Amino acid sequence: MAKSKKDSVDRRGFLKGAAVGATALAVNPEAAQAQKSDVRRAAAPPPSAKETAAETNPPVKVEVLTTDRPGSDFMLDVLKSLDFEYVCSNPGSSFRALHESTINHGGNRSPEFITCCHEESATAMAHGYAKIEGKPLLVFAHGTVGLQHACMAIYNAYCDRVPVYVVLGNIMDATRRRSFVDWAHSVQDAAAMVREYIKWDDAPLSLPHFAESAVRAYKIAMTPPCMPVVIVADADTQESPIPDGTDLRIPKLTLTAPPQGDSGAVAEGARFLVAAENPVILAGRAARTPAGLKLLVELAETLQTAVIDQRQRMNFPSRHPLNQTLRGGAAIANADVILGLEVEDFYGAVHSIGQQIEYSTRTITKPGAKLISITAGDLFLRSNYQDFQRFQEVDLAIAADAEATLPALIEAVKRQLTDDRKRVLQDRGAKLAASHQEAHAKARADAAYAWDASPISTARLCAELWAQIKNEDWSFVSTSAFVSGWPDRLWDFNKHYHHIGGQGGYGIGYGAPAAVGAALANRKHGRLTVNIQCDGDMMYAPGILWTAAHHRIPLLNIMHNNRGYHQEVMQVQIMANQHNRGVDRAQIGTTIDDPPVDYAKLAQSMGMYGEGPISDPKDLAAALHRGIEVVKRGEPAMIDVVTQPR
Amino acid sequence: MRKLILLLAAGLLHAQDAANGKKLFSSVGCYECHGRVGQGGSAGPRLAPRPVPLPALIAYVRHPSGAMPPYTAKLVTDAQLADIHAYLASIPPAAKDIPLLNQQ
Numbered sequence: 001m002a003k004s005k006k007d008s009v010d011r012r013g014f015l016k017g018a019a020v021g022a023t024a025l026a027v028n029p030e031a032a033q034a035q036k037s038d039v040r041r042a043a044a045p046p047p048s049a050k051e052t053a054a055e056t057n058p059p060v061k062v063e064v065l066t067t068d069r070p071g072s073d074f075m076l077d078v079l080k081s082l083d084f085e086y087v088c089s090n091p092g093s094s095f096r097a098l099h100e101s102t103i104n105h106g107g108n109r110s111p112e113f114i115t116c117c118h119e120e121s122a123t124a125m126a127h128g129y130a131k132i133e134g135k136p137l138l139v140f141a142h143g144t145v146g147l148q149h150a151c152m153a154i155y156n157a158y159c160d161r162v163p164v165y166v167v168l169g170n171i172m173d174a175t176r177r178r179s180f181v182d183w184a185h186s187v188q189d190a191a192a193m194v195r196e197y198i199k200w201d202d203a204p205l206s207l208p209h210f211a212e213s214a215v216r217a218y219k220i221a222m223t224p225p226c227m228p229v230v231i232v233a234d235a236d237t238q239e240s241p242i243p244d245g246t247d248l249r250i251p252k253l254t255l256t257a258p259p260q261g262d263s264g265a266v267a268e269g270a271r272f273l274v275a276a277e278n279p280v281i282l283a284g285r286a287a288r289t290p291a292g293l294k295l296l297v298e299l300a301e302t303l304q305t306a307v308i309d310q311r312q313r314m315n316f317p318s319r320h321p322l323n324q325t326l327r328g329g330a331a332i333a334n335a336d337v338i339l340g341l342e343v344e345d346f347y348g349a350v351h352s353i354g355q356q357i358e359y360s361t362r363t364i365t366k367p368g369a370k371l372i373s374i375t376a377g378d379l380f381l382r383s384n385y386q387d388f389q390r391f392q393e394v395d396l397a398i399a400a401d402a403e404a405t406l407p408a409l410i411e412a413v414k415r416q417l418t419d420d421r422k423r424v425l426q427d428r429g430a431k432l433a434a435s436h437q438e439a440h441a442k443a444r445a446d447a448a449y450a451w452d453a454s455p456i457s458t459a460r461l462c463a464e465l466w467a468q469i470k471n472e473d474w475s476f477v478s479t480s481a482f483v484s485g486w487p488d489r490l491w492d493f494n495k496h497y498h499h500i501g502g503q504g505g506y507g508i509g510y511g512a513p514a515a516v517g518a519a520l521a522n523r524k525h526g527r528l529t530v531n532i533q534c535d536g537d538m539m540y541a542p543g544i545l546w547t548a549a550h551h552r553i554p555l556l557n558i559m560h561n562n563r564g565y566h567q568e569v570m571q572v573q574i575m576a577n578q579h580n581r582g583v584d585r586a587q588i589g590t591t592i593d594d595p596p597v598d599y600a601k602l603a604q605s606m607g608m609y610g611e612g613p614i615s616d617p618k619d620l621a622a623a624l625h626r627g628i629e630v631v632k633r634g635e636p637a638m639i640d641v642v643t644q645p646r
Numbered sequence: 647m648r649k650l651i652l653l654l655a656a657g658l659l660h661a662q663d664a665a666n667g668k669k670l671f672s673s674v675g676c677y678e679c680h681g682r683v684g685q686g687g688s689a690g691p692r693l694a695p696r697p698v699p700l701p702a703l704i705a706y707v708r709h710p711s712g713a714m715p716p717y718t719a720k721l722v723t724d725a726q727l728a729d730i731h732a733y734l735a736s737i738p739p740a741a742k743d744i745p746l747l748n749q750q
Contacts, residue, residue: 448740584673
């Protein structure tokens with residue numbers, strides 16, 4: 001080690017000397033003249049032996065061509081201190097030193113390099129991973145062309161309040177850019193492109209600065225409302241030897257305790273809830289962690305209150321008797337107090353908004369119904385992007401993390417409950433349980449319609465799938481919105497990893513990579529990860545299938561292949577109707593059926609097990625079984641099912 | 647009035663063409679929200695089997711509420727709606743006692 005240090009390149013010093021020499025050339029008239037003569041060299045006499053030797057001999061400081069102490073090693077040490085399991089990345093020259101340090105200095109462990117075919121895929125993988133594991137993944141990308149690819153996925157994570165940790169390569173010093181590509185890949189302010197939809201960013205100028213900012217970024221990303229952060233890693237700082245005498249201390253990470261609600265406001269909210277005849281808990285992104293799920297059950301059971309799970313997280317067991325999600329509209333209409341926990345669109349939850357040409361909206365709550373909101377969203381708002389939704393008047397607004405506030409709210413409710421009141425609440429709970437049973441019986445009856453249809457009904461698809469996974473330790477990592485909510489209606493969701501919500505910003509292209517990221521998180525837990533994959537989403541960046549196959553990430557992909565961007569089929573249909581023309585042309589520009597995509601072959605081409613297309617519902621069970629067997633062996637699989645539109 | 651009754655009768659006679667109704671159900675976009683056999687889903691309610699009476703169906707598609715887009719007579723005639731209604735009426739009832747749906 002000591003020898004290496006002695007022999008190592010002082011590259012900065014060497015180049016500094018070269019730069020000084022260049023400056024001297026520029027200010028010395030004779031030297032300037034010599035540079036001018038270069039342009040006439042073609043017509044000049046052949047060089048002398050001395051001149052030839054000067055041109056062709058190795059540089060004087062040939063012994064300083066390597067280093068074993070690049071700055072990127074220390075950067076990686078900092079990142080390792082933050083306990084990242086993986087770094088998802090499409091390789092790029094502006095972070096080549098960090099890449100090399102990851103696989104060599106770090107031994108390609110914690111983080112392990114996950115090869116991605118698109119930065120949007122890398123970022124969406126991190127998005128899905130974080131919702132299972134409760135902590136961020138690293139993403140490495142170019143500060144320019146890589147981040148440009150990653151933008152939509154970063155926006156989704158921002159809207160979904162998910163921490164993603166992005167490190168961007170960039171060559172800040174213009175005199176250190178070696179080619180036209182370096183120039184094209186450099187930027188003054190790399191994070192500017194995403195600053196409106198991340199929580200924090202920095203571009204450190206030194207290694208100590210990098211260490212402080214990297215730790216600070218992690219704290220900020222993990223403090224509710226959780227969001228993506230960006231750190232720019234200067235390429236020259238990555239690649240140059242660590243300057244002698246640099247203080248390479250890595251700051252200690254202490255996560256910030258999530259903000260809890262004001263005690264007086266919490267007591268006031270408890271008073272509303274205890275006194276209410278028909279309270280409703282509306283859960284958006286309430287359960288950040290497994291603890292949130294348990295706390296919400298405790299609050300609901302203490303109050304014997306209806307719960308509507310908006311399914312942006314795994315908030316509440318689907319078969320709990322107090323779960324009234326399947327009759328959510330009726331529960332809202334009957335409520336006298338509604339407690340919103342991290343609700344993204346409170347206005348939309350308590351209003352009916354017409355879809356005809358004339359804009360119309362009406363409240364669906366009873367007159368005098370009181371609204372309580374607990375959300376960390378009130379603590380952090382940006383202006384430009386409008387994901388904060390329409391303003392909703394409420395009676396009590398608590399700016400705090402809902403999950404962190406639940407223990408205090410539960411205690412406040414318990415303190416205010418009398419024995420008489422508890423007896424009343426038990427009667428209410430019994431009625432809610434009966435309503436729950438009725439709604440779920442209706443769901444099973446509704447699933448029977450189109451049972452034998454081809455294309456296969458989404459109800460049949462979900463019922464067949466449930467029959468085969470219900471005795472496994474399963475994890476459903478896609479949204480059920482595109483299959484008419486059948487998983488929610490037929491399956492028994494009761495663990496935090498049973499469901500992870502959706503895109504956040506409704507940006508399509510999230511589904512396939514987020515599922516792979518979630519499956520990556522589930523792998524070490526031995527869970528059977530299931531993804532009902534929309535075809536339009538799959539077509540954004542299908543290289544993610546290769547990533548899953550290459551890294552042996554077990555994941556059951558079932559194509560919901562309705563052969564179109566079906567939401568847009570319906571949107572164009574609405575326009576054709578409203579414009580009173582061409583109602584038989586909504587498929588133009590919205591369908592993916594001529595030619596139809598063979599997703600089984602697509603998967604096979606990436607080294608993944610693929611089967612289908614399956615159009616006959618009688619063939620479905622056996623195909624699902626074969627796919628599950630592949631996944632149980634530790635590999636991903638793709639079953640292509642041709643389905644009804646929704 | 648007599649002329650109207652005759653027209654309605656003609657429409658009802660024409661409504662026997664369920665095969666044409668099936669084609670129309672697809673071509674004018676009904677299936678997009680209601681499913682190809684009218685089973686319904688998150689985007690639109692179930693229409694079959696046992697559809698609402700034809701006059702109610704016609705009245706609703708001409709003046710819908712909620713998310714349903716309007717279909718004027720220029721887009722789909724009453725006779726065509728009668729065909730669609732016949733198709734919906736021809737769809738058999740859902741099977742009962744499907745084992746998978748009785749599992750928990």
